[in-house]
Amino acid sequence: MNEKRTPAWSIAASYAVVSILWIVLTELARAFLITDPELRDAIFRYRGWVFGTISILIVYWIARRQILETSIREQAASARNEAASQELATEREGRGRAELALAASTRELNTLNFALNQAAIVAATDARGKITFVNDNFCRISKYTREELLGQDHRIINSGRHTKAFFSQLWTDIQSGKVWHGQICNRAKDGSIYWVDTTIIPFRNDSGEIYQFMAIRHDITERKLAEEKLNEKESLARLGEMAAIVAHEVKNPLAGISGALQILATRFPEASRERQVCHEIVNRADSLARRLGDMLVFARPRTPARNAIPVKELVGGVLRQVSSDPAFKSVEIHPVLEDIVLNVDASMVSEVILNLMLNAVQAMNGSGKIEVRAKSGESGSGIIEIEDSGPGVPPHLQVDIFKPFVTTKSQGTGLGLAVARRVAIDHGGDLRLAPSPGRGARFIMELPAIL
Numbered sequence: 001m002n003e004k005r006t007p008a009w010s011i012a013a014s015y016a017v018v019s020i021l022w023i024v025l026t027e028l029a030r031a032f033l034i035t036d037p038e039l040r041d042a043i044f045r046y047r048g049w050v051f052g053t054i055s056i057l058i059v060y061w062i063a064r065r066q067i068l069e070t071s072i073r074e075q076a077a078s079a080r081n082e083a084a085s086q087e088l089a090t091e092r093e094g095r096g097r098a099e100l101a102l103a104a105s106t107r108e109l110n111t112l113n114f115a116l117n118q119a120a121i122v123a124a125t126d127a128r129g130k131i132t133f134v135n136d137n138f139c140r141i142s143k144y145t146r147e148e149l150l151g152q153d154h155r156i157i158n159s160g161r162h163t164k165a166f167f168s169q170l171w172t173d174i175q176s177g178k179v180w181h182g183q184i185c186n187r188a189k190d191g192s193i194y195w196v197d198t199t200i201i202p203f204r205n206d207s208g209e210i211y212q213f214m215a216i217r218h219d220i221t222e223r224k225l226a227e228e229k230l231n232e233k234e235s236l237a238r239l240g241e242m243a244a245i246v247a248h249e250v251k252n253p254l255a256g257i258s259g260a261l262q263i264l265a266t267r268f269p270e271a272s273r274e275r276q277v278c279h280e281i282v283n284r285a286d287s288l289a290r291r292l293g294d295m296l297v298f299a300r301p302r303t304p305a306r307n308a309i310p311v312k313e314l315v316g317g318v319l320r321q322v323s324s325d326p327a328f329k330s331v332e333i334h335p336v337l338e339d340i341v342l343n344v345d346a347s348m349v350s351e352v353i354l355n356l357m358l359n360a361v362q363a364m365n366g367s368g369k370i371e372v373r374a375k376s377g378e379s380g381s382g383i384i385e386i387e388d389s390g391p392g393v394p395p396h397l398q399v400d401i402f403k404p405f406v407t408t409k410s411q412g413t414g415l416g417l418a419v420a421r422r423v424a425i426d427h428g429g430d431l432r433l434a435p436s437p438g439r440g441a442r443f444i445m446e447l448p449a450i451l
Contacts, residue, residue, distance in 0.1 A: 121196060121217035127210055129153045129171075141196075141219060143189040159187035160395025174202050174213055183220065185399055191435040193399055195224040228403075251292050258285040291415075304345035304427055308450050311374040311382060312337045314346055318353045319372070327358070330367040337374040341450040342382045344427055349447065352420040352431070356386045356443050359416065363390035363441065381429065382449035387442040393433060401433055420445075 116122060117135045124133040134149050142149070142157050149156065162185065173180045180200040187193055196217035203212040265278035315337055322328045342349070353372075360370050368389040377383040393401055402421045417431075424431040429446040 116216075119218075121219065123149075123154075123215045123217075125153070125213045125215070127212070129213070132212075138217075141188065141194055142186070143192075148189075157186040157188070159185045159193055159399055161185040161193075161399040170200070174200050175210065177202050177204070177210065183224075184217075187398075191433065194219060194221045196220060232403075251289065254285055254289055254292075258282050258289070261285070304348055304423075306343050306345055306427070306448075308341050308343055309346050311340050311342055311384070314342065314344075314350060315353065315372055315374060315384070317346075318350050318357070321354065322357060327361050327366060331361055331364070332369040333357075333372065334369065335372045335374075337372070338376060340374060340376050340382045343448045343450050345423075348423045349427070352423050352445065353384065353386065355416050355420055356445075360386065360388035360390060360441070363392075364388055365390075368440075376449065377446055380449055382447050384445045384447065385434075385442060386445075388440040390440045392439050392441050398433055402431070 117137060120135075121137045121141055122133075122135040123131060123138050125131050131149050131152050131154070134146055139146055139149070144156070170180055170182070179202070180198075182198060183195060184198050185193060185195050197220045198215060198217045201214045201216070202210045203214065205211045261278045261282050265275045265282070268275035268278070315335060319333060319335060322333070357370060357372075360368075370389075371385070371387045373383075373385040373387075375383050375385075402417050421431040424445050424447065428448050431443060431445045434442045434444050
């Protein structure tokens with residue numbers, strides 16, 4: 001309410017004007033209008049009293065008006081103050097409710113975030129696929145630090161297991177706004193493989209454009225390993241049945257044929273074509289016998305007969321064996337062996353080391369360098385590493401390299417590495433393919449040691 005106040009100077013001026021008018025009018029009336037001397041004297045005598053009375057009335061009117069105006073202003077100010085107080089109280093009450101709601105939402109969001117971080121592997125990327133956020137579980141399973149992951153794309157953990165068409169279809173689906181769900185095999189920084197059940201959710205802005213992808217994953221490595229073991233057992237059962245038949249129907253007759261050919265070869269001159277043909281047939285028969293042997297070993301593994309054996313003695317025996325093998329003629333072998341003692345079956349582990357070195361020679365086409373290292377591992381284990389300078393294992397085979405019948409060679413059963421890993425596992429250890437600083441392959445075998 002906006003009240004107008006009468007200025008003090010206006011009131012004073014009005015009073016002065018009235019006073020002057022009164023004096024002037026009374027003088028005029030006494031001088032010109034009233035002829036009776038007594039009446040003129042009476043007017044002169046009483047005009048002060050009349051003026052005083054009129055002045056009192058004017059002052060009373062002015063004071064009353066000022067009091068009224070002040071009262072109205074005070075009431076208006078009081079009303080405004082009360083309205084402002086009510087508005088402020090309402091605003092404070094609303095702000096309090098908003099703060100409580102915000103605090104409750106924040107607590108709920110923090111609770112959901114904590115639960116999600118405990119149960120899932122979470123990552124976010126921008127529209128181009130660059131990683132903008134990873135939680136602690138992502139760092140833990142990938143073995144990369146947060147700084148190493150941010151700004152990269154998910155190719156940093158690509159295992160090579162999936163085809164380009166697989167990821168192309170995935171990218172097409174999420175760019176079209178679809179939620180993608182599936183299982184992905186990834187590779188950690190240390191070369192280990194892990195499986196995740198993955199859901200990728202696209203997010204759109206107010207313009208309908210995708211600005212972010214959120215990937216929520218769950219570790220299913222143990223489940224996949226259990227499935228692989230189950231499949232392996234089924235394969236072993238079938239292989240065992242077949243191996244028994246082969247051993248009975250093929251291996252024994254094959255040994256007889258090989259022996260007969262060796263006798264027959266002695267009846268021909270040493271440089272004759274016939275003798276060379278006999279030796280070639282014997283070599284092929286021996287190769288077939290070895291493959292049958294691999295099948296029998298893999299299908300019917302024996303329990304290791306463990307003994308304490310120094311790693312230098314174990315590896316040294318294999319190195320002496322390969323030193324007379326023509327296949328290693330153009331190969332440099334560099335052993336770096338610590339003084340550790342393994343608790344293993346020497347013959348079984350020696351076969352594994354020999355098999356890994358033969359694979360390395362074949363991968364290098366008979367020329368290159370092989371490094372054999374032995375050192376102490378964690379939790380009382382011994383580590384034997386065999387690394388070559390060959391082309392390495394192709395990415396699409398790195399995950400399946402230890403599965404039965406998977407091979408990089410044009411000839412072979414694909415059982416050598418499967419048997420080697422089985423031997424390591426039967427000893428309570430493991431055999432894995434690890435990233436190599438160079439181009440070649442690096443196999444790491446972990447075995448029990450005696451401290």
